[in-house]
Amino acid sequence: MNKILAKEQKALSKLCAVRRKHIEYSRKGKCMIYLDYNATTLIDKEVAYTMIPYLYGDFGNPSSSHVLGVTAKNAIEHARNQVAQLLNCESKGIVFTSGGSESNNTVLKGVAHTYKTKGSHIITSEIEHLAILNIYKYLESLGCKISYVPIDQYVSVNPFDIERLITDKTILVPIMDSNNETGTIQPIRKFPKYAKIIVFYFIPMHLS
Numbered sequence: 011m012n013k014i015l016a017k018e019q020k021a022l023s024k025l026c027a028v029r030r031k032h033i034e035y036s037r038k039g040k041c042m043i044y045l046d047y048n049a050t051t052l053i054d055k056e057v058a059y060t061m062i063p064y065l066y067g068d069f070g071n072p073s074s075s076h077v078l079g080v081t082a083k084n085a086i087e088h089a090r091n092q093v094a095q096l097l098n099c100e101s102k103g104i105v106f107t108s109g110g111s112e113s114n115n116t117v118l119k120g121v122a123h124t125y126k127t128k129g130s131h132i133i134t135s136e137i138e139h140l141a142i143l144n145i146y147k148y149l150e151s152l153g154c155k156i157s158y159v160p161i162d163q164y165v166s167v168n169p170f171d172i173e174r175l176i177t178d179k180t181i182l183v184p185i186m187d188s189n190n191e192t193g194t195i196q197p198i199r200k201f202p203k204y205a206k207i208i209v210f211y212f213i214p215m216h217l218s
C-alpha cells in the first residue's frame with residue numbers, strides 16, 4: 011500500500027510548480043528555504059496517507075445512508091474519538107469545521123448569543139487575525155463591548171492585563187495563540203493565570 015502511496019506522492023510532486031523549481035535550484039547547488047510555516051504548512055505525511063483513501067475512493071457524504079456515506083461517517087467518528095482521547099475529553103465535545111474563519115465565527119457568535127443574559131463584554135489582544143476582527147465589528151453592531159489588551163516587545167499578551175479588564179459582564183477571552191505573521195506563540199500553557207481566568211472567573215477562552 012505504501013509503495014502505491016509513494017508513487018502517487020511522486021506523481022503529485024511532478025505537478026507542483028514550486029516543488030519543480032526547488033529541485034531545479036538544488037541541482038544548481040542553490041536551495042529555497044521556506045520560513046513561513048506559521049502562515050501555512052505542508053500536510054503531515056501521516057495525515058496525507060490517512061486521507062488519501064477518502065479523497066480518491068471512499069468519498070461519500072457522511073450524512074448519506076449508503077455504504078460510501080456510512081464508511082465516511084465511521085472514519086469521522088473514529089477521528090473524533092482519537093482527538094477526544096488526545097485532549098482527554100468527551101468525543102461529543104469535538105466539532106470539526108472547514109477552517110479557521112468558520113471556527114472563529116461559530117465560537118464567537120455562539121458564545122455572544124448563549125451568554126447574552128450574563129453580559130456582552132469580550133477581552134482580546136491587539137494582534138488578532140482579520141477573521142476575528144471582522145466578527146468583532148459585527149458583534150459591536152449588536153451592542154457588544156470589545157476591550158483590547160496590548161502586546162509586549164515579543165508580541166506576547168500579559169495575562170495580568172487581561173485580568174485587570176475582567177468585569178462581571180465579561181463572557182469570553184479570545185486570544186490568537188499562534189500568530190500567522192510574526193510566528194509568536196503565546197505562553198498560555200506556562201501561565202497558571204490563564205487557567206485562573208477559566209476556572210476562577212469561569213470565563214471561557216478561545217485560542218485561535
Ligand SMILES: Cc1ncc(COP(=O)(O)O)c(C=O)c1O
Nearest residue numbers: 109110111112139141186190218
Ligand atoms: C487565527 C486565525 N484565524 C483565522 C484564520 C483564517 O483561516 P481560514 O483561512 O481557514 O478561514 C487564520 C489563518 O491564518 C488564522 O491564523
